[in-house]
Amino acid sequence: MLWWFGMCSYYKQVYPRHSSFWQEKRSADSDCEELSEIEKAAFTVCESDGADGLTWAEVEECEAQFADSAPVPLPTLADFNMFDLNNDGVIFLEEWQEKTGC
DSSP: OOOSSSSSHHHHHHOGGGGGGGOSOOOHHHHHHHHHHHHHHHHHHHOOSSSSSEEHHHHHHHHHHHGGGOSSOOOOHHHHHHHOTTOSSEEOHHHHHHHHTO
């Protein structure tokens, strides 16, 4: 899954080890717009069980499929849990938006 680790400043703090990714100057608005588009696409592409939102199993499946082409770091289970705001085992786009502010 490609969703989470793009251009918002939040991710720059969480993933400083990828500092070369952040060298290009970006505005906060364009960061969120670009990241939101990536995220929306990932939620669509990675959905495989017919239910809204993404489970960790769906994320793992998507990571396996797209790992070689991911432009950003792939999420861990800890990342998934951090974005699962209501702890129901499913991440919804709205939870991602709330957590990132994008």
